[in-house]
Amino acid sequence: xxxxxxxxxxxxxxxxxxxxxxxxxxxxxxxxxxxxxxxxxxxxxxxxxxxxxxxxxxxxxxxxxxxxxxxxxxxxxxxxxxxxxxxxxxxxxxxx
Numbered sequence: 767x768x769x770x771x772x773x774x775x776x777x778x779x780x781x782x783x784x785x786x787x788x789x790x791x792x793x794x795x796x797x798x799x800x801x802x803x804x805x806x807x808x809x810x811x812x813x814x815x816x817x818x819x820x821x822x823x824x825x826x827x828x829x830x831x832x833x834x835x836x837x838x839x840x841x842x843x844x845x846x847x848x849x850x851x852x853x854x855x856x857x858x859x860x861x862x
Contacts, residue, residue: 797829798838801847804828818844 772778803811805828815822820840823831832838835855842848842857849856 794835795831795833796838797825797827797831799829801832801842801845802827802829815841815844820844 803824805826808824808828811824811830812822818840820837822837822841825831830841832841839855839857847857848859852858
């Protein structure tokens with residue numbers, strides 16, 4: 767049985783009694799190296815993203831800053847990319 771205890775110091779739920787992770791993921795926002803572009807292409811990519819309704823920022827190396835799972839899915843599908851280890855909500859290959 768998994769027991770969660772609220773830690774007042776960090777203001778987060780801590781797992782006690784098992785090795786399960788809490789349901790919340792602290793990995794967002796993330797910079798995606800694999801979906802990155804050349805820094806010279808950032809203005810062009812911003813136009814493409816904005817036209818599709820996906821507001822995306824880029825860091826100085828050209829890596830898109832993805833703000834959450836849905837944003838990641840929309841961004842990768844727009845640019846023809848997918849996750850090879852896709853789960854239910856991840857971008858999957860089309861027409862395969």
